[in-house]
Amino acid sequence: MKILIAEDEIALQQSIATYLEKDGNTCEVASDFNEAVYKVDLYEYDLILLDINLTTGSGLDVLKSLKKKKKESGVIIISANNSLDDKLDGLDLGADDYITKPFHLAELNSRIKAVLRRGKYGGDNTITFNEIKVDTKSRTAYVNGKSLGLTRKEYDLLVFFMTNKGRVLSKEIIAEHLWGDNSDLADNFDFIYVHINNLRKKLTGEGAKYIKTAYGSGYKFIED
Amino acid sequence: MRSEVEEELYSTTARVEAALGKNDIMFSLSPLVEVTYANLISPEILKDTIIYDPSQNEMEEFRELSIFKEIKGKKYKITVRNLIVESEDILIAIILSYMTIIILVFIFLFYFNKARNNKLWLPFFTNLEAMKNFSITSDKPISLVDSEIIEFSELKDEVETLINKVRSDYKNLKHYTEDVSHELQTPLAIIQAKIENIINGDDLNDKQFEHLTSIQKDIQRLTQMNKRLTLLTKIENNQFDNLEIVNMYDRIAITVKNFQELSNVQIQISGDVNLPLVNMDPYLAEVLCNNLVSNALKHSNPDGIVKIFASNKVLSISNQGSKALEHPEKLYSRFYRESELAKSTGLGLAIVHKICQLYKFKISYQFIDGTHSFTVKF
Numbered sequence: 001m002k003i004l005i006a007e008d009e010i011a012l013q014q015s016i017a018t019y020l021e022k023d024g025n026t027c028e029v030a031s032d033f034n035e036a037v038y039k040v041d042l043y044e045y046d047l048i049l050l051d052i053n054l055t056t057g058s059g060l061d062v063l064k065s066l067k068k069k070k071k072e073s074g075v076i077i078i079s080a081n082n083s084l085d086d087k088l089d090g091l092d093l094g095a096d097d098y099i100t101k102p103f104h105l106a107e108l109n110s111r112i113k114a115v116l117r118r119g120k121y122g123g124d125n126t127i128t129f130n131e132i133k134v135d136t137k138s139r140t141a142y143v144n145g146k147s148l149g150l151t152r153k154e155y156d157l158l159v160f161f162m163t164n165k166g167r168v169l170s171k172e173i174i175a176e177h178l179w180g181d182n183s184d185l186a187d188n189f190d191f192i193y194v195h196i197n198n199l200r201k202k203l204t205g206e207g208a209k210y211i212k213t214a215y216g217s218g219y220k221f222i223e224d
Numbered sequence: 225m226r227s228e229v230e231e232e233l234y235s236t237t238a239r240v241e242a243a244l245g246k247n248d249i250m251f252s253l254s255p256l257v258e259v260t261y262a263n264l265i266s267p268e269i270l271k272d273t274i275i276y277d278p279s280q281n282e283m284e285e286f287r288e289l290s291i292f293k294e295i296k297g298k299k300y301k302i303t304v305r306n307l308i309v310e311s312e313d314i315l316i317a318i319i320l321s322y323m324t325i326i327i328l329v330f331i332f333l334f335y336f337n338k339a340r341n342n343k344l345w346l347p348f349f350t351n352l353e354a355m356k357n358f359s360i361t362s363d364k365p366i367s368l369v370d371s372e373i374i375e376f377s378e379l380k381d382e383v384e385t386l387i388n389k390v391r392s393d394y395k396n397l398k399h400y401t402e403d404v405s406h407e408l409q410t411p412l413a414i415i416q417a418k419i420e421n422i423i424n425g426d427d428l429n430d431k432q433f434e435h436l437t438s439i440q441k442d443i444q445r446l447t448q449m450n451k452r453l454t455l456l457t458k459i460e461n462n463q464f465d466n467l468e469i470v471n472m473y474d475r476i477a478i479t480v481k482n483f484q485e486l487s488n489v490q491i492q493i494s495g496d497v498n499l500p501l502v503n504m505d506p507y508l509a510e511v512l513c514n515n516l517v518s519n520a521l522k523h524s525n526p527d528g529i530v531k532i533f534a535s536n537k538v539l540s541i542s543n544q545g546s547k548a549l550e551h552p553e554k555l556y557s558r559f560y561r562e563s564e565l566a567k568s569t570g571l572g573l574a575i576v577h578k579i580c581q582l583y584k585f586k587i588s589y590q591f592i593d594g595t596h597s598f599t600v601k602f
Contacts, residue, residue, distance in 0.1 A: 009410050009413075009414060011414045011417075011418070012410065012413055012414045012417055015414065015417035015418055015420075015421055016417060018421050019417070019420065019421055019424070022424070080406055080407075080409035080410055080413075081406060081409075100409075101409040101410055101412065101413035102409060102412035102413035102415075102416045102417075102443065102447055103413065103416070104416060104420060105416075105417050105420040105421070106420065153485065167424050168423045168424055168433075170423065170433075170436075170437040170440055171437070172437055172440040172441050172444060173420075173440070176444065179482075179485075179486060181448065181451070181514075182482060182483065182486065182514065182518065183444075183486075184444065184445070184448055184568075184569075191485060191486055214433075215428060215429075215430045215432075215433030215434075216430040216433065216434070217430075217433065217434065217437065218423070218433060218437065
């Protein structure tokens with residue numbers, strides 16, 4: 001997939017690019033407003049990560065010009081401002097998702113995949129990994145065509161794992177993905193452990209042993 | 225007054241004597257002058273007497289002098305009387321007239337001064353009233369009037385300078401928290417992204433991974449703190465003006481459902497399902513419920529029960545705890561933590577308090593029989 005990262009903080013821009021390129025994506029970067037407008041105008045991207053506060057202009061204006069040209073790229077807005085108004089403005093202008101700084105790259109990756117799945121071309125509502133197939137429309141997971149009967153959290157967890165396959169996911173990241181701001185309540189992470197264990201059991205029951213422990217306390221979804 | 229009257233009497237008798245000496249005419253002008261023949265020469269008599277005055281139809285007091293004189297061989301009794309003009313009446317009349325004058329002058333001066341003072345102090349009181357109505361949180365400009373009096377004019381200038389200073393300081397302070405929180409987001413995002421790349425980079429050992437995830441945890445705490453500080457500032461800045469009817473029972477039920485997955489502590493919820501309607505910003509209602517429930521869960525005994533009651537008048541949340549708070553008065557202060565046990569940001573209840581202030585809800589805290597309870601009255 002071809003992704004444009006319009007972000008004026010070079011360090012963040014490079015970190016995102018590094019993370020996404022590992023999945024085989026092609027990343028291009030734009031470090032200010034003019035570069036972003038220029039690249040959006042000239043090239044086609046599957047997805048654009050758009051920082052609202054670009055040094056020389058607003059990301060929302062880039063979005064406007066993109067929509068004016070009727071380009072079909074998916075857009076995820078990145079903002080340092082956790083305000084509802086910004087979020088609504090962005091989504092009203094046709095952005096597909098909105099993420100607030102600071103975010104986990106795994107979370108961003110998961111959202112990118114979701115946007116691409118919903119994308120107008122080539123997108124379908126399934127995620128497949130070997131014998132595992134997830135239907136994101138009906139929110140059900142199958143192994144070899146057999147439904148796993150996952151709970152809501154187990155389903156979210158599986159999708160999160162599958163969209164970040166091969167990555168080490170710490171409990172902190174998983175907790176934040178599942179419970180957002182309330183995750184600080186899960187102090188000892190016992191609850192994540194319970195959910196992961198249940199999911200693992202259901203998967204291994206069908207012969208899909210992909211959830212591995214990494215570095216003692218982290219998790220990795222990977223083929224043997 | 226008396227001596228004057230007597231002097232007059234003596235003078236009159238002397239004239240009467242002189243007149244009698246010239247020609248022997250007996251004349252009387254009763255009751256003022258009476259001349260009669262006397263048989264004896266007696267010593268003079270000076271006395272007060274009361275005689276009926278027909279003209280005024282009342283008894284009048286007279287001073288009477290009777291002297292006995294032998295003039296040209298004839299003995300006379302000369303009685304002279306003088307009406308004692310009622311001196312008390314005069315006195316009273318004088319006092320009364322004085323008093324009337326004084327009172328009139330007083331009243332005149334009173335109103336005169338009042339009118340003058342009113343005019344004089346008008347700018348002062350106008351400005352005082354303007355200052356009383358001054359609110360630091362509103363952006364309404366304060367309009368002070370100038371005065372011809374130098375002191376008032378100076379006072380007005382000083383007050384204006386002060387107000388402008390206070391306003392700009394307040395504005396700076398308001399923006400400071402928001403700016404700081406805002407500016408911190410990007411560096412935090414960079415740190416977080418780099419850590420994730422390290423974790424997914426070359427092989428690490430378990431110890432290194434542990435350190436890195438611990439950093440992730442701290443970043444998350446910082447992020448939470450940032451979010452809550454920004455929220456506090458936003459509430460203070462009145463940036464939540466979206467009023468909707470919120471069903472508190474439904475709202476708290478959703479919160480409870482979210483939290484039940486995260487805690488072993490039991491939560492019991494009761495109240496009226498249909499009635500608890502409160503007019504407030506729906507997002508703030510969510511924050512209010514989340515913070516109160518999460519606070520109760522954090523500080524509850526592990527095997528305790530969190531009890532929630534919601535009606536259209538109150539929302540109360542209680543949890544069991546071992547001991548009362550040491551400083552309940554600091555409960556709603558920012559960054560106040562009673563124990564280090566629960567890793568909280570110390571901002572949850574401060575936010576709850578701010579929300580209650582915004583909507584004029586009354587929040588109270590009690591510790592009875594090992595139960596901490598918060599009650600919000602709508």
